[in-house]
Each structure stands twice: as structure tokens, then as C-alpha cells.
Amino acid sequence: MSNQVAVDAVLDALGDRTRRQIVERLRSGPLAVGEMAASLPVGRPAVSKHLRVLEGAGLVEHRSVGTRNLYALAPAGFTALQQWLVGTWDRALAAFADRMAERHTETEGDPP
Amino acid sequence: MTELAPIRRQVVVPGSTAAAFEVFTTEIGLWWPLVELSVYGAGATVSFRDGRLVEQAPNGAESVWGTVLAWEPDQRLRLTWHPGSDPAKASEVEVRFAELTDGQTLVTLEHRGWERFADPAAARAEYDHGWPQVLADYAGHAGQGAASPAADGPIWLALMHTAGPALPAGEPVFGQPDFAEHIAFLRRLDERGVLVAAGSLDGYAEGMTVIQVPDPAEAATYIRLAQEDDQSVVRGLLQVRARPWHVALTGEGSG
Numbered sequence: 001m002s003n004q005v006a007v008d009a010v011l012d013a014l015g016d017r018t019r020r021q022i023v024e025r026l027r028s029g030p031l032a033v034g035e036m037a038a039s040l041p042v043g044r045p046a047v048s049k050h051l052r053v054l055e056g057a058g059l060v061e062h063r064s065v066g067t068r069n070l071y072a073l074a075p076a077g078f079t080a081l082q083q084w085l086v087g088t089w090d091r092a093l094a095a096f097a098d099r100m101a102e103r104h105t106e107t108e109g110d111p112p
Numbered sequence: 113m114t115e116l117a118p119i120r121r122q123v124v125v126p127g128s129t130a131a132a133f134e135v136f137t138t139e140i141g142l143w144w145p146l147v148e149l150s151v152y153g154a155g156a157t158v159s160f161r162d163g164r165l166v167e168q169a170p171n172g173a174e175s176v177w178g179t180v181l182a183w184e185p186d187q188r189l190r191l192t193w194h195p196g197s198d199p200a201k202a203s204e205v206e207v208r209f210a211e212l213t214d215g216q217t218l219v220t221l222e223h224r225g226w227e228r229f230a231d232p233a234a235a236r237a238e239y240d241h242g243w244p245q246v247l248a249d250y251a252g253h254a255g256q257g258a259a260s261p262a263a264d265g266p267i268w269l270a271l272m273h274t275a276g277p278a279l280p281a282g283e284p285v286f287g288q289p290d291f292a293e294h295i296a297f298l299r300r301l302d303e304r305g306v307l308v309a310a311g312s313l314d315g316y317a318e319g320m321t322v323i324q325v326p327d328p329a330e331a332a333t334y335i336r337l338a339q340e341d342d343q344s345v346v347r348g349l350l351q352v353r354a355r356p357w358h359v360a361l362t363g364e365g366s367g
Contacts, residue, residue, distance in 0.1 A: 014227075020201075023227070075278045075280060078227060078277045082119055082276075082277050083346075086119055086121065089119065089121045089221055090121060091145055091148060092144065092149060093121055093219065093221060096125070098143065099135055100125035100131070100132060101126055103127065103131065
């Protein structure tokens with residue numbers, strides 16, 4: 001199931017604190033590696049490594065603007081995570097609806 | 113992009129809002145699918161206790177899934193959400209209960225800040241059936257509740273559409289390839305004879321579709337279809353929230 005592979009990559013990528021901090025930094029707009037490294041407790045090479053993981057999971061994409069290499073959030077990874085969570089909540093809500101239906105059947109016929 | 117749109121799921125259940133709230137909260141241990149969705153797996157229990165939602169393993173170990181932020185009987189429940197992970201990474205879940213018709217309740221669940229949801233790797237290591245397997249299990253399971261008695265009149269629903277996480281920031285929805293899927297969905301509503309009107313509200317991503325159905329069972333079906341059959345919603349281009357529209361008066365122009 002390809003979506004499963006995508007979700008595992010996203011969850012693994014977001015399981016790291018530094019990578020979550022990078023994602024949070026990128027919410028306000030695209031940034032270069034140096035700009036991210038300046039506000040994080042890790043060096044530039046480490047930031048680049050984390051960005052490759054995030055890019056592999058579809059959470060981040062990069063493009064060159066002149067001589068600058070800018071990183072930005074990408075929709076694909078977040079869509080995969082969203083769809084996985086939707087499936088999770090649907091499973092829980094389906095169980096809830098089943099319980100309500102059972103209860104309805106049990107009480108049917110009782111005076112109101 | 114500062115905050116991604118919340119995940120929103122809706123389901124219609126038989127019973128009053130009071131009953132639905134009670135089952136969702138006090139009786140959560142009776143229905144929550146613990147075998148698939150839990151930290152400890154089969155044999156565990158889950159309950160609201162001292163303002164928190166707590167899972168307990170057979171050996172007594174506990175995992176706090178979240179802390180209650182709002183507890184409004186019959187109406188609303190709001191809690192932080194961090195099953196199997198650090199409370200510092202909590203997202204937020206809100207469940208609202210609204211009367212659809214007499215004896216039918218529309219339950220709306222919203223999960224906000226879900227992009228912060230992280231580190232299930234730790235939880236996954238503790239049991240075999242991690243939450244990621246759920247999606248596969250879910251296919252075909254979404255059977256709706258028991259047959260419902262017919263309501264007094266037709267039921268009107270407003271399907272409110274807003275931007276989803278897959279819509280690139282600042283771009284109108286109309287230019288996106290998947291928007292054709294939304295139009296196709298609206299056509300299917302029309303073919304089934306339930307569509308009243310549909311259109312944009314802001315020329316960007318927000319829109320409203322009004323449908324009219326004969327009974328609560330049909331309402332439940334179309335609320336499900338709006339989430340599962342509209343591929344623009346499934347793929348995250350749009351989000352949808354169904355709202356019961358308690359129409360009191362219609363004019364000559366309503367045709």
C-alpha cells in the first residue's frame with residue numbers, strides 16, 4: 001500500500017525534534033540552510049542532512065532562486081499524514097457509531 | 113502557511129445529543145477499538161479519569177492520551193491529544209454534538225495542530241499493530257448505523273467547503289487539477305436528485321453546496337459521501353463540514 005509507505009516516512013521524519021523545529025521554521029516561508037542553522041542548536045551540515053530526510057518524506061522541497069537554494073514546505077507529505085489520521089479517526093468513529101446503533105436497538109421499544 | 117487546516121470528520125448516529133455525549137465520554141471503554149488504536153493493545157482499557165483520558169495496560173501501566181480542556185455535556189468535548197507520545201507534542205481534538213433531527217445526532221470531530229503529531233515510533237515499538245495499519249483495516253468498515261425512522265419533512269444540509277492541506281498557499285482552488293473531481297462529485301449529487309445549489313463564497317477556496325434529502329439515513333449517507341466520494345476532499349484539496357440547515361421557510365423562488 002503506497003500510502004502506508006508514505007505515511008511511515010512522514011512519521012519517521014517528524015519523529016525527530018530537530019526536524020520538527022525545521023518544519024516549524026518553514027511555516028513562515030521559504031528559508032536557506034544557513035538561515036535555518038542560525039536559529040537551531042545544530043550546525044549547517046546537520047541541517048542539510050535533516051532537510052534531505054524531510055525532502056525524502058515529501059514534507060519539504062527546494063528550489064534555486066539566483067544563487068540561493070531555498071527550502072519550503074511541500075504539500076505531499078502533509079497530505080499523506082492527513083489521510084492516515086483521517087483513516088484513524090474514521091475507524092474510531094465507526095466503532096462509536098456501531099455502539100450507538102447497538103444501544104439504540106437495545107432501548108428500542110422502551111417507553112420514552 | 114502558519115497552521116494547517118484541521119482534520120474534520122463527521123458521522124450521524126442514532127440517539128440524542130445527551131446519549132451521544134455520554135457514550136463518547138463515560139462509555140468510551142465500551143467502544144474504542146483498543147486492539148487497533150492503543151498504546152498497549154488487546155487487554156488494555158481506556159477511560160476519562162480526573163480530567164484526563166487514560167489507557168491502562170493489564171499490568172497496571174498507564175499512558176495518558178490527553179487532558180480535558182472543555183467538558184460541556186450534550187454539546188462539546190475538547191482535549192489535548194498525544195497518545196503514545198510526549199505531552200509537549202500534543203495536538204488538540206474537539207468533538208461537537210448537534211441534533212440533526214429528533215433522535216439523530218451529528219457528531220463532528222476536529223483534530224487541530226495534527227502536523228505536530230509525532231513520534232509514534234516509540235509507541236509502535238510497544239505493540240505489533242501500530243496506528244499506521246489502521247488505514248488498511250478500515251477499508252469497507254464504514255457501515256452506518258441502524259435504519260432510522262422517517263423525519264417529518266425533508267432534511268437540508270449545507271456542505272461547507274474550505275481549503276485543504278494539498279491546496280498550495282495563495283492559489284485559488286479552481287485552477288487545481290483535482291478541482292475537476294469536486295465538479296464531478298457535484299454532478300453525481302445532481303444526478304441523484306439531491307442537489308439544490310452549489311457555488312463559491314469567496315472566489316478562492318470557500319464554497320457552499322446545499323442538498324435536500326428525504327430522511328436521516330440519507331442525510332448520514334450524503335455526509336459520508338461528501339467526505340469519501342468527493343476525491344478533491346479525499347486528496348486534501350478541499351475540506352468539508354456538513355451543517356444541518358434547519359430551513360423554516362421557503363419562498364416561491366425555491367422551485
